[in-house]
Amino acid sequence: MKTLRDATLRALPIIGPETFLDEAIQELKEEPLRAVALVNEQQYMGMFTEEDLLPGLIPQDGDYSTLAVGPYIHPTRVVAEMDSPVEAILSAALRKGQNLIPVLNNRIFCGVVTVADLQNL
Numbered sequence: 001m002k003t004l005r006d007a008t009l010r011a012l013p014i015i016g017p018e019t020f021l022d023e024a025i026q027e028l029k030e031e032p033l034r035a036v037a038l039v040n041e042q043q044y045m046g047m048f049t050e051e052d053l054l055p056g057l058i059p060q061d062g063d064y065s066t067l068a069v070g071p072y073i074h075p076t077r078v079v080a081e082m083d084s085p086v087e088a089i090l091s092a093a094l095r096k097g098q099n100l101i102p103v104l105n106n107r108i109f110c111g112v113v114t115v116a117d118l119q120n121l
Helices: 021-030 086-096 115-119
Strands: 035-040 043-049 100-105 108-114
Touching: 021 035, 021 043, 035 108, 043 100, 086 115, 108 115
Parallel strands: 043 108
Antiparallel strands: 035 043, 100 108
């Protein structure tokens, strides 16, 4: 049985919860996967993605240079550990409509895999 240890993980920019929204949005736009990982004291907290920029999720008229990103991060629905079976994670991601899956090792962020990455294993 293949686990995520068999997958090639992709790196994402890492930001802290105190990072200002304007910086987080800039990192997000420069990242080909259109996501950044939120990590605090080496512990994974969530991801900031293009979906988080939709109206209603962050203040549209706020000063993004003074608002920290932390309160606007939403938990990722599917999160995997390194020893997670590929088939189970792929199934969960497809069921939840999630293309990008964060991979952790004891809550420490290791990287991400995409649904396509898992389908090609």
